[in-house]
Amino acid sequence: MIEKEKFLIVGGGSGGAILANSLAKEFDVTVINDSPNHYYWPQLLQIAFRNDYSNLYRPLSSLLVKGVNLIIDSVKKIDLQERSITLSTNKKLSYDYIAIAPGVTIDHKSIEGNEKLVNQFGDFHSTPENASKVFNIVNSMKKGTFVISVGDPYHRCPPSPYEGILLADEVFRLRGVRENINMVLAVPYPRAYPAETFNEVLEPILKERGINVMTFFTADKIDTDNKKITSLEGEELSYDAAIVVPVHKGPKIEIKPEDSVNQDGFINADKLTNQILSYDDAFAIGDASTSTNAKTGVTAHLQAKVVAKRVLGLDAKNTGRTNCPTEIGFQKGTFVISDYNHPAVKVPANTINFIMKRLFADVYWDVIKHPEFWDPIFDVYFERTEPEVLWRIFK
Amino acid sequence: MSEKEKKVIDARGLSCPGPITNLTKAYRNAKNGDVLEIWATDPGFKSDIKAWIERTKNELVDLKEDKDKIIAVIKITAKK
Known part of the structure; x- marks a missing residue:
């Protein structure tokens, strides 16, 4: 039996967990997260204004598919030249591929x-x-x-x-x-x-x-x-x-070489491929990357899918798609939908958009755990709601 | 930082107001006397940068269009 290549994923948030679950069959995947829990950050707004804690977190282990290894520890150092990471316990791990997705540091x-x-x-x-x-x-x-x-x-x-x-x-x-x-x-x-x-x-x-x-x-x-x-x-x-x-600043991880991070600690990743500098075995996804995309779960999700396809040999690229549900109160909402080639569409606020936002929060956990079920559904959703299509409707 | 070592903020390809947000990020770390040069491709940048200068009272040294970009040179003079 051929031994699977080692894929380390630093961070088990939206991007990290979706990537791990998308590659569990093809790679020997290990996720390293500094907390045993996976947080759904949009819930902070629901706590702040509705005292609703229902979708705040789930144990990360319950969201990863069978075969994905999980280490609860913080990462001290990543060396892209050496292809290694060092945990807070000084334990060193080597990799064939790495995706860095630890999110931001609030300062x-x-x-x-x-x-x-x-x-x-x-x-x-x-x-x-x-x-x-x-x-x-x-x-x-x-x-x-x-x-x-x-x-x-x-x-x-x-x-x-x-x-x-x-x-x-x-x-x-x-x-x-x-x-x-x-x-x-x-x-x-x-x-x-x-x-x-x-x-x-x-x-x-x-x-x-x-x-x-x-x-x-x-x-x-x-x-x-x-x-x-x-x-x-x-x-x-x-x-x-x-x-x-x-x-907001980048993760508190020493990353070598030094030019892989900017002055605020965000990781310099290509906006189309998420690749870090010239390292074709290293990617940064989600909030921690310098990508000009919005810092949102949908961005991390779509970037994770692009990285998953690329390491499997497909020529996938980010389109810069955003899909930010925006509540305006009194059971109404809108969406900020744009991509690299189209400015944000003028989606009017209505109750349907509000319902979509609330329902998504409830299915979020299933979306993380079962990419094989949700990927075709999202493919259809993102295709039918492409900014180019919506711009023809909402002029 | 002397004028010779002006800091370039490359905001090409970012749509409005990406260039202004990048400038805001750089402005937080800037000191009076620093020179910032912003490159942008978004056509809305010209009016946005003029409005920013008017509000912040810094000095707009130059605002010109190159072949493929808009260049604004700003001298930081109003930082408190």
């Missing part, structure tokens, strides 16, 4: 005062504990100014700050306190939503809901004593309660 320290602020009001990009603080504040605030401010344009889930402010608006309205609360969304971009076309969908919704938008405002310093946020661009914003989307 509250990069914005002065954000550690104190997050301790007070929480956020919905870091931990369930911080998300529950948001739930407490939106359910106790009676008056004043409520701010969501973006401190880093490259954060996970591009629509999340907009979902956050609109879901907070929903909570305030349902509690009957909305008219006493001034709501502000402060963003680094020239307009409310970074993609100009999708801004045409979102800006009128924000306006209708009475949310004030500050553009070119990137949170830089927070004075928690005087309740003021100063932006990189030099302006000030006062708040009574504020959530700052924190700075």
